[in-house]
Amino acid sequence: MRARGPAWLLGSSAALLVAGGAALAVGAVRLDVGALWTALITGPDDSTAGVVVWSLRLPRLCMGALVGASLSVAGAAMQGLFRNPLADPYVLGVSAGAALGASVALLLGAHGLVEAVGVVPLCAFVGAAGATWAVYRLAWLDGALPLTGVLLAGVAVGLTLTAGVSLTLLLAERHAGDIVLWLMGHLGGSGWPEVRWVALTTLLGVGVVGAFAGDLNALLTGEEAAAGLGVEVDRVKPWLLGASALLVAGAVSFCGAIGFVGLVVPHIARLLVGPDHRWLLPVSAALGAALLVGADTAARVALTAREVPVGVVTGALGGPFFLVLLRRRLGRAGR
Amino acid sequence: MLVAERLAAPFGVAPGLDLRVAAGAFVGVVGPNGAGKSTLLRLLAGVLRPTGGAVMLKGRPLADRPRRAVARVMALVPQEGGLADDFTVAEAVALGRHPHRSRFGAWRAEDADAVAQALAAADLEALRDRPVQALSGGERQRVLFARALAQAPEIMLLDEPTAHLDLAHRQRLLDLLAARHRAGLTVICVLHDLNLAALYCDRLVLMAGGRIVADGAPAAVLTADALATHYGAAVDVVPHPTHGAPQILARRGGGR
Numbered sequence: 319m320r321a322r323g324p325a326w327l328l329g330s331s332a333a334l335l336v337a338g339g340a341a342l343a344v345g346a347v348r349l350d351v352g353a354l355w356t357a358l359i360t361g362p363d364d365s366t367a368g369v370v371v372w373s374l375r376l377p378r379l380c381m382g383a384l385v386g387a388s389l390s391v392a393g394a395a396m397q398g399l400f401r402n403p404l405a406d407p408y409v410l411g412v413s414a415g416a417a418l419g420a421s422v423a424l425l426l427g428a429h430g431l432v433e434a435v436g437v438v439p440l441c442a443f444v445g446a447a448g449a450t451w452a453v454y455r456l457a458w459l460d461g462a463l464p465l466t467g468v469l470l471a472g473v474a475v476g477l478t479l480t481a482g483v484s485l486t487l488l489l490a491e492r493h494a495g496d497i498v499l500w501l502m503g504h505l506g507g508s509g510w511p512e513v514r515w516v517a518l519t520t521l522l523g524v525g526v527v528g529a530f531a532g533d534l535n536a537l538l539t540g541e542e543a544a545a546g547l548g549v550e551v552d553r554v555k556p557w558l559l560g561a562s563a564l565l566v567a568g569a570v571s572f573c574g575a576i577g578f579v580g581l582v583v584p585h586i587a588r589l590l591v592g593p594d595h596r597w598l599l600p601v602s603a604a605l606g607a608a609l610l611v612g613a614d615t616a617a618r619v620a621l622t623a624r625e626v627p628v629g630v631v632t633g634a635l636g637g638p639f640f641l642v643l644l645r646r647r648l649g650r651a652g653r
Numbered sequence: 654m655l656v657a658e659r660l661a662a663p664f665g666v667a668p669g670l671d672l673r674v675a676a677g678a679f680v681g682v683v684g685p686n687g688a689g690k691s692t693l694l695r696l697l698a699g700v701l702r703p704t705g706g707a708v709m710l711k712g713r714p715l716a717d718r719p720r721r722a723v724a725r726v727m728a729l730v731p732q733e734g735g736l737a738d739d740f741t742v743a744e745a746v747a748l749g750r751h752p753h754r755s756r757f758g759a760w761r762a763e764d765a766d767a768v769a770q771a772l773a774a775a776d777l778e779a780l781r782d783r784p785v786q787a788l789s790g791g792e793r794q795r796v797l798f799a800r801a802l803a804q805a806p807e808i809m810l811l812d813e814p815t816a817h818l819d820l821a822h823r824q825r826l827l828d829l830l831a832a833r834h835r836a837g838l839t840v841i842c843v844l845h846d847l848n849l850a851a852l853y854c855d856r857l858v859l860m861a862g863g864r865i866v867a868d869g870a871p872a873a874v875l876t877a878d879a880l881a882t883h884y885g886a887a888v889d890v891v892p893h894p895t896h897g898a899p900q901i902l903a904r905r906g907g908g909r
Contacts, residue, residue: 540734542700543729594740594744
């Protein structure tokens with residue numbers, strides 16, 4: 319019944335190609351296949367198609383793919399490590415740290431104290447790193463990281479920092495809209511410099527998580543059994559948690575906390591290829607990339623008057639979808 | 654081969670426990686509920702770190718060895734849990750190859766052979782594509798055993814491997830273990846069933862209150878006096894009609 323890994327990896331990569339093609343073609347300036355192809359092979363130039371493709375849509379497409387892959391791989395790693403289907407990339411409190419960093423920067427920017435555009439991702443990343451450090455320090459016990467401790471510390475740190483975000487919203491008054499927009503998650507304004515940074519965190523994070531795919535499989539049997547199978551549990555956990563935190567921090571710092579991708583995509587991938595992380599991780603990455611690129615394209619064209627933040631689209635699609643998955647799972651368990 | 658020196662654990666094992674197991678032994682660990690048998694086994698396997706003392710494997714402390722290297726020598730069959738529900742039987746057994754594979758290494762022919770042999774030995778071939786969550790308790794126990802076989806260890810540590818098995822499967826599993834033992838496998842096995850323990854093991858370790866209270870040949874350990882003292886049970890001990898090993902018969906009205 320399994321051994322469908324290669325087929326679905328190919329399938330999800332094809333889905334990414336299709337979503338990418340659509341993302342480049344549709345929008346305020348509609349490009350047909352011929353015009354798109356010409357623009358792609360002539361490279362960046364001053365023509366309308368050249369500017370639209372190379373300066374606007376392609377970087378945004380790359381950003382969507384990288385963020386989708388990052389969040390999905392981090393989600394798969396968290397669900398495997400915590401052996402909990404409800405775990406997602408944001409359980410570590412990293413996103414709350416990023417949100418506080420970004421909203422403080424936006425608040426200061428609104429008062430003209432800093433140049434918000436450049437400072438927001440930096441502040442968000444610093445916030446994410448700070449939150450990760452706090453969770454790590456709180457959960458660290460006798461040279462090990464008990465996962466219950468990590469989970470509780472993540473929730474506690476997340477709640478505390480979210481209170482800070484609420485405070486910035488209150489203080490921002492009429493500028494609160496900018497913060498709310500950021501919190502929803504968006505891909506607008508992604509340029510090549512931003513893409514380069516996220517490419518770096520994605521490659522590093524996915525590389526580390528991928529290197530531990532076999533250990534994640536063994537960890538699904540529980541920490542003691544995994545230790546019996548030769549997994550250095552106390553060394554693997556910090557690597558996986560650290561790599562996931564990096565993936566989330568990279569994605570969230572530039573694009574805000576886009577919801578549900580990291581929760582739902584690993585579940586879809588698991589339905590397709592089973593629980594083996596050697597296939598689950600690459601299929602999650604490709605599928606997450608395709609899904610976020612597709613959702614962002616939908617977000618761009620859904621309303622003519624203005625763009626909908628992609629986080630709203632993923633939430634609106636992901637929530638109901640997750641309910642269906644959950645009901646299926648409960649139904650099976652009840653039988 | 655496997656030596657525990659002055660072991661202590663936060664619960665389950667009283668400080669200062671010593672145990673030596675020679676290569677090629679078939680040791681049964683017996684004792685009443687809460688005697689510390691499972692804790693001792695987990696300490697010996699290295700999945701539980703002792704708070705005092707050390708476990709030495711082939712002369713070197715377990716704590717100093719990489720877990721991978723330990724897992725190639727020693728396999729643990731846990732009592733319950735230890736399986737991921739979404740895996741199929743074949744995938745769950747294949748996890749036994751984990752310590753033999755390099756991080757990015759491909760699945761080799763010898764891995765496939767080891768898994769195929771383990772599935773056959775544990776009578777699981779018909780169930781190989783069944784998800785683990787659809788199995789009965791006894792079938793799950795056989796999956797755990799097959800996984801340990803696939804690990805190709807020199808020492809196998811088993812925690813109540815027969816708890817959920819019916820009579821025929823109990824015999825099959827212990828006969829299989831005995832065959833592997835004759836082929837050189839060292840076995841340390843926690844058993845609840847004293848009669849089976851006496852029948853298969855060549856050495857029994859009787860635990861009570863976190864200490865080893867008797868250690869030796871089955872006939873020397875399983876005496877009516879020892880069972881009265883440590884289990885609080887009134888029994889008769891008779892020789893097995895075929896094999897001569899001591900067998901325990903409960904006496905009516907003897908429970909305290």
